[in-house]
Amino acid sequence: MADKCCSSKEEPITIEDNKDCCNSNTEKADTKEVEDSCCSGQNSFQEIAITATNSSCCSSEKNEMTNDCCGSELSKDLEVNSCCSSKEQDNTFETASCCSKNDETPNINSTPMKGDKIEYRVHGMDCPSCALTIEKGLNRLSYIQEAKVNYNTAKLKIIGNNALSLDSIESEVHKLGFTAEPLVQNKNLRTYDVVGMDCSSCAKSIENHLNKIPTVNTVAVNFSTGKMKIGHENSVDDIVSEVSKLGYKASLITNRDKSTDTPKNKKGYGFITFSGILIALGFIGSYTGVSPLMTTILYAIAMVISGYKPVKSAYYAIKSRSLDMNVLMSAAAIGAALIGEWFEGATVVWLFALGNVLQNSSIEKTRKSIRNLMDLAPSEAWVRVGAELIKKPVEEVSVGQIIVIKPGDRIPLDGEIIQGETTVNQAPITGESIPVDKLIGDTVYAGTINESGSIEMKVTKLVEDTSLSKIIHLVEEAQEQKAPTEAFIDKFASIYTPIVFALAIVVIVIPPLFGFGTWGEWVYKGLALLVVACPCALVISTPVAIVSAIGNAAKNGVLIKGGTFLEKAGAINAIAFDKTGTLTEGKPKVTGIEAISTSEDELVSLAFTLEDYSTHPIAKTIVEYAKDKGVQAKNGELFKNIVGKGVQATINGDIHYAGNLKLFEDLEVSLDDVRSKVEKIQSQGKTVVIIGTEQEIMGIISVADSVRSTTVKALYGLKQVGINQLVMLTGDNEGTAKMISNETNVNRYFAELLPEDKVGAIRQLQKEGHKVAMVGDGINDAPALATSDLGIAMGGAGTDTAMETADIVLMADNLEKLPHTVKLSRKALAIIKQNIWFSLIVKFVALVLIFPGWLTLWMAVLSDTGAAVIVILNALRLLKVKG
Secondary structure (H helix, E strand, O other): OOEEOOOOOOOOEEEOOEEEOOOOOOOOOOOOOOOOOOOOOOOOOOOOOOOOOOOOEEOOOOOOOOOOEEOOOEOOOOOEEEEOOOOOOOOOOOEEEEOOOOOOOOOHHHOOOOOOEEEEEEEOOOOHHHHHHHHHHHHOOOOEEEEEEEOOOOEEEEEEOOOOOHHHHHHHHHHOOOEEEEEOOOOOEEEEEEEOOOOHHHHHHHHHHHHOOOOEEEEEEEOOOOEEEEEEOOOHHHHHHHHHHOOOEEEEEOHHHOOOOOOOOHHHHHHHHHHHHHHHHHHHHHOOOOOHHHHHHHHHHHHHHHHHHHHHHHHHHHHOOOOOHHHHHHHHHHHHHHOOOHHHHHHHHHHHHHHHHHHHHHHHHHHHHHHHHHHOOOOEEEEEEOOEEEEEEHHHOOOOOEEEEOOOOEOOOOEEEEEOOEEEEOHHHHOOOOOEEEOOOOEEOOOOEEOOOOEEEEEOOOHHHOHHHHHHHHHHHHHHOOOHHHHHHHHHHHHHHHHHHHHHHHHHHHHHHOOOOOHHHHHHHHHHHHHHOOOHHHHHHHHHHHHHHHHHHHHOOEEEOOHHHHHHHHHOOEEEEEHHHHHEOOOOEEEEEEEOOOOHHHHHHHHHHHHOOOOOHHHHHHHHHHHHOOOOOOOEEEEEEEOOOEEEEEEOOEEEEEEOHHHHHHOOOOOOOHHHHHHHHHHOOOEEEEEEOOOOEEEEEEEEOOEOOOHHHHHHHHHHOOOOEEEEEOOOOHHHHHHHHHHHOOOEEEOOOOHHHHHHHHHHHHHOOOOEEEEEOOOOOHHHHHHOOEEEEEOOOOOHHHHHHOOEEEOOOOOOOHHHHHHHHHHHHHHHHHHHHHHHHHHHHHHHHHOOOOOOHHHHHHHHHHHHHHHHHHHHHHHHOOO
16 A cells, blocks of 8 residues: 655556556556655656555655655655655654755654763864853753753763754754764764665665664664664674665774864964954054045954854854853944944954964863874774784774784784783873783783784773773763862852843943943943953863863873862872782782691691682782692681681681681680790781681791882872872781881871771871872772772772772872872862962953953953963963873
8 A cells, every 4th residue: 555656767557555656668566555665766646546654755746646745746644744855844744754855853764762862072162151052052942851061071962852863953053153073872883874875765774674683772874964873783794784785885984984173174264364454454544544434344344254153153142041252242343333443343353253263272182182092092903814814993893803913003902812922011091101011811901002022812892891992981071070169160150241241231321321421432341341241261261271180190091080089189188008909019928837736738738728718818829829839728618707807617627717816816725835926927027827726826827018119109209299198008917017117108007907997097087187088999998988088099900990989090000190190180270270360360450441441342352362262271281291
């Protein structure tokens, strides 16, 4: 019960409830009950029954009985309307789809559905008020549930309320004076170019076919853009193959195919230069006898050229009930023209346009500092397929595949070395300056550099799950979070701007009404006040500094998870360190064995049996020692962990224990001969593990951990940047704690702590008036990290948990970058304060100079845009702070 139109001359034939159009003189009867397709040639319909459920669009004539559209005409049907080629349809029914050109209704077939999220990169914003304008402009649209714009990252996040069109969003943003570039959100969502479609039913056919494949989760094909967005679990080759079965050609668009940088606006520079020349000619002409009409024309042309974009943006800002700088500048320029100050008006818009270009150029440097991280990993990898090496985009490489990395190449994905050995420069991820030796079984990270040998590695993570991808994601999230200072400034600006705007209106109207001066004089002062109402320099002073600092830290192997934590790091004056694995290597070694009531091998065997079920680092050390010595474990049962003291197990019918002195004191075992030996060993900074039963001590095993080579230098660096209190927290005994503290030069230590005792130590430091940071591994020290003012985790490159739990993550497994982090944070706080005070002073001086008539309009513009450029350049100094 459908009509099908084909691609050349069609000659219909009649069969009960179906009409088919056929190529040339060939008869064709293809019965389809529900769906029609639209094609490209001419159609001739003679006698045809009315379709019950659907109509199709073709390319030339319209069917008189069914209102099917062929080409330019409108199709109307009982349930579905379909419009083709040119004219848009009147959407009076339930659903509409458009085939090619004009259509104001979002295309359901090519878009995410209700509740779906889409992200865009927005280009052209030069002040946080621009972000507010875009938000308000989009939030008024019925098919958008929520729109959020973050100026720092230049990202727009959309949540759909109804069917959502990518094209319509971009169009709306363009109307507001900006450009938007969609970003892929779903980690399994990929974008393909599809070649060969000539109508929207082709797109629908591809969707229907791919939706039948179990490994395809979602698919949306947009005929007008020729793009297919698809979430799939099978390979890229499989998708390309499936699309080719339908007669189309699909090719994957990688992230690197999309430019992440703001396009160079050479045309903008040309317009600014041209309008500047016109203003200069007009100014010179006014002093050389050129007619006033000619100079006015020159100024007017310059105003149109430089002022078109801000006036257009101001129009949409007003529609969105947003009072941004475009509104204020446009009002000032137009007002100046109306009172005959053409030179002032032209200068206002020219300086404003020039300031925006300079701001955009400067702010883009901070954004690029993060986006450059994306370029660290190569876009392609050499994949081993049998005996061949095939070059593939990293997006097409699956977990488990083998890739080959040659000397000097960057590693494209995270993986495990299965053949070869090399030295890897991990600085892009961890910030470590010294390359690390890698052997078979070692993990390597995307973006790091293979310096020496050729290696083969098995891929362990997809491109979107690599450590580098997580770093980029966390840093961008951090940039989107407002610091307390930034939130306060935004609130201040939201109050300041309308107050000054209202004051400007009062200045324009009230004094001349009461005879204090002329209308022209007070209108001019009011316009200058409008310009001064722009808080751009003030609002931009904090976020640019924060983004610059976070970007600098990320390049040096430190993840700061937001402006809040950056500010906290700058205020820290005490740092508490977990000892094991933080100040020390965390890889203790057995340094001595003293058997008392048994043989040495028997003692080691008992220790092996007891400690094999423990996860404590010292237990693991003893187990490894026993294995290296070839000692066999005994049969044990009823294993039990005694928190903070040791372990127990039943061996050969007797309960045996391994633990510290306190454990055997609680068991009331005689320690007369043992206590002095234990205390002597502990005084040497070693940890003692006692082996015995409830009746006797069988022997002592001593274990020692060594201080990291980077620890002493790092702690010295912290003292240099003004951290007065360096505190060590450890569960070890007093002797070990004292020895390690002497080696590392910490100010004080807390020894023999259980995990909950570390929380108490942090609270004690806070009660003493310190702002305390806690440094640990992000897992065992979670309570203390949460209690401290700032939680810092180490070794984020290998630990997902560390990335998730801490406020700051040191990607390398050492403290080397901690002094840099504190120094950078303090520098950032200083620059933020400088920017805020500078912006406020400039505004205050401008306000004061308005009323005596000393502040001209162009000076007012210069005070705003010039101040904004200066605070941005000041903030950019944070990118240069050395690690």
